[in-house]
Amino acid sequence: MKTLLTAVAASLAVLAVSSTVQAEERLLIGSTSGSSSHYGYFVAVNQIINNQVEGISSSVAETGATVDNLRRISRNQIDLGLVTTNTGYHAYKGLNDFEDRPVDSRLLWVYTVAPQNAVVRKDAGVTSLEGLEGVRFNPGITGSATEATTEAVMNTLGIQPDYVRGSTTNVVNSIKDGRLAGYVKSGVGNRLDGSTMDIATFTPIRVLSLTDEQAKTLREEMPDIGVVEIPAGAGEGLPAYKTWAFGVAVHARPGLDEETAYQLVKAIMENPEPQANAFSAVEGADMARMTLDVGTVPLHPGAARYYREQGLEIPEALQPAK
Secondary structure, eight states: OHHHHHHHHHHHHHHHHHHHHHHSEEEEEEOOOTTSHHHHHHHHHHHHHHHHSTTEEEEEEOOOOHHHHHHHHHTTSOSEEEEEHHHHHHHHHTOGGGTTOOOOOEEEEEEEEEEEEEEEEGGGOOOSGGGGTTOEEEOSSTTSHHHHHHHHHHHHHTOOOEEOOOOHHHHHHHHHTTSSSEEEEEOBTTBOOHHHHHHHHHSOEEEEOOOHHHHHHHHHHOTTSEEEEEOTTSSTTOOOEEEEEEEEEEEEOTTSOHHHHHHHHHHHHTOHHHHHHHOGGGTTOOHHHHHHHHOOSOBOHHHHHHHHHTTOOOOGGGSOOO
């Protein structure tokens, strides 16, 4: 009799474990190349999900980043993944590379913003973006998102610099010796990037700011980018300024369960330290505010619920799609 009871108990235990496994939701996260610092960020995200979100098990897949992740989302091959906000908007609206084949993805959070800094030598005599008209200026590394976005911004604002193309090394050297007035380079959070700091070591620089009217124009006519205010101190002696930016975000497939999306966003927002340890730009960042400032596609309903609970107002463009 004892043996029979033991066998029954063992069977029930197996069934209980089996039920738990079946009930656990498994998520696959699309990231980027394993050599990228952004991959380390997604490893940290994965750890947070597995440690903090009950009933969910996740894993990270190395992918080709934004475009690859969007295509995988469209095929339900991944549940969430890295997407830059500008390309995410193009995919959602069926523009540019996604013409006639839009990809529906929903915003969860933005974890870093790449301000696009228009940097010039102080002695170039350029004090405003309008002053770049006809001036030798590099719009960004050839083929980069920075280059394409800069040209679109300048066209929208009616400014036509004399564009000079080149690699970062060539452009930096050209600015140092005065052959170029300046360039546009992505910042690192609220700081200038390393190449700009290199220029500034021996060459006084200025970062050009959008006027309020220019910022308004970009918000109205270029919904694929954001406008951000950078506080004083991005570089030594630099005042606060306003510029355009795009973010690096996490998007989800539209069919992801609302409660799951809510729990994911909650866990990420309430556990910033592991993210900052893996990706330093996250340290001190207000990710919720960044999400609402530079996000470009509708929020997933679960994400929207979390932000509303924090007393945040969701912009009309980010309201969950119905």
